[in-house]
Amino acid sequence: MNTAPLLLIVEDDEAFARTLGRSFERRGYRVLHAPGFEEAADILKDHDPGYAVVDLKLKGNSSGLSCVQLLHAHDPDMLIVVLTGFASIGTAVEAIKLGACQYLAKPSNTDDIEAAFGHVAGNTEVELTNRSTSIKTLEWEHIHAVLAETEFNISEAARRLGMHRRTLARKLEKQRVK
Structure with missing residues (x-):
């Protein structure tokens, strides 16, 4: 019987999923890939x-x-890391509420992800910052929260935000994390 840990990668970017999968296989994981829900x-x-x-x-x-919700319902002990190029506090909070153990902004490598699997408990020693949040950051977080509510439907999010769809698309393109 194979005792290697089994990892599921849910990623629609085939090249990234393949690269990440190979990297985890070199570390002793068995890897499965799913492009969607x-x-x-x-x-x-x-x-x-x-x-x-x-x-x-x-x-x-x-x-x-x-x-995340599906995976957590299947096995509450599964360690789930969410990766995103569109990081926001709103989606990070929702991911954790739904069962993720960590939330990482792209680009993240295998070391970052494996460290996230190993760091599931909270840390009270995290240094608190005195820096206030900028208006631009608050705007971006609000936009992202609305996007998450609308399941990333740009037209519906723009309507809820009271802006033109193209304006929202431009803002998203400027904020894209590569």
């Missing part, structure tokens, strides 16, 4: 991964948060 649900019918890496924004503008 439905495929992840199918994998869970036959497999019980102990670890998962979930992209926040999946194909068809669907949210990885629903995958």
